Amino acid sequence: MITPLILGILTREIIEKKHGIKKFIELKPYFSTITLTGLYILLYLIFASKAKLVIAQYGYIITITHSYIILWNNNLHAHNT
Structure with missing residues (x-):
């Protein structure tokens, strides 16, 4: 930073x-x-x-992405209300 x-x-x-x-x-x-x-x-x-690592452990990537989308969606709705 x-x-x-x-x-x-x-x-x-x-x-x-x-x-x-x-x-x-x-x-x-x-x-x-x-x-x-x-x-x-x-x-x-x-x-x-890190392409080989991402492909080898795609399950973790999906879990992290899913969690991120939920947090992003909650944050978006919190600011719009």
Whole structure:
């Protein structure tokens, strides 16, 4: 959690020093897209590196996924009421 924070601060400082605050504000909307894309790539790499384990123990994955869906559904309904 510390590394992304530090990298984010460094990125902001570098962009502001090289191009100014106006350029940073112009680029700011793209950061969420870049972050999400990086997250998807990271998740893909994690699951790809553990593919044999996931296939060998698919029962655990189904149980965890089922529990997650129930928790997510309860959380969604709690916020909508």
